[in-house]
Amino acid sequence: MVEPKLQIVLQRRDCACNLARFYVLAIEPSLFGDAVLVRAWGRIGSTGRQRLDLHASAGEAGEALEAWLARKIRRGYTPVVSNVEFQPERP
DSSP: OOOSOEEEEEEEEEGGGTEEEEEEEEEEEOTTSOEEEEEEEEETTSOOEEEEEEESSHHHHHHHHHHHHHHHHHTTOEEEEESOOOOOOOO
16 A cells, blocks of 8 residues: 655755756555656746656655655755645644
8 A cells, every 4th residue: 555645845956057946756646556656847936847657566666766866866956845744723
């Protein structure tokens, strides 16, 4: 069984080069019980592009996520938000 959603958001900024990019890695369940690695990227402020990679298990998708995360960190991306859900306080 795949976790409901795991999401890691990365950013890379360099004002000298006018560089502002984002990269999102997420693992989500598919309709058929498989795990989907969702990768989205682009310039901050744009919708960017998205790719879905289907994996047979959550473990396999997790390994792929770790490989992409290591690759992006080597390229200068830094994590911004990781698996955080905002829940407002109720009175």
